[in-house]
Amino acid sequence: MTDARREGLAPDRFKRDLIAVIPHLRAFARGLCGRADFADDLVQETMVRAWNARGRFRPETSMKAWTFVILRNVFLSEVRRNRFRGEYDEAAAERITAGSAGQEAPLHLADLHRALLALPPERREAVLLVGAGGFSYEEAAEISGCAVGTIKSRVARARAALARMVEGEEQPADGEIGGDAAGRIMADLAKVVAAG
């Protein structure tokens, strides 16, 4: 017990908290690397590192944020090894959407995921953390090891690029997005949701 206390969380508690964040780690990893198999490899490597470093986890902090930092490092080292350059697995993208309770918009999400993967990794990561993972700018900055202003700028650039890519050639050149585009996307979404 004294060992466990000195080390942080007791092993059972650590394991429980780690299990609880696995789905989020998988979602973040899938968003980052685009391939379900690679993503799960990243998450498993993350779990091994987290487990081995569990003595350094401070119980009063967020397991999700802590493990995201590890996952991010695992991902970036793989990027540096060129493992993910230009990788995009259409079949895996279909599985993500087709396998997910079936009621969402597969085409839009696959397009969106492709656009996401076209972003530079640090922007992709920023928009995933803030736009999907539910982290605040401050938390995302801490996870990414950069200033809050840097994260805000990455998220803004990522959002602009995603809007441009998803909107495609129909977006006016001045970057002004009209209400019709928004209406069309929502209508398409509604159609697919209804069809599903």
Place this chain on the structure above:
Amino acid sequence: MVREALALPAMEMHVGQISCGGCGERSCPHCAGKAEKGWSKGLRQLYDSVVSEPLPDSFAELLKKLEKAGHD
């Protein structure tokens, strides 16, 4: 308005000061014209769809292995 949208945290539920809560409706004065809403919502759906997937068995196996190694 665009500036306002960019400054918002992406999780609309945290945005108390906007009465619509980022509804994305075309008729809404806050959300009209923001095509961003479509893919912004899509981004969360992409993420949430993976979160809600059942975990492959390999994760339970890995945990068992880690735990065993940890107790040795």
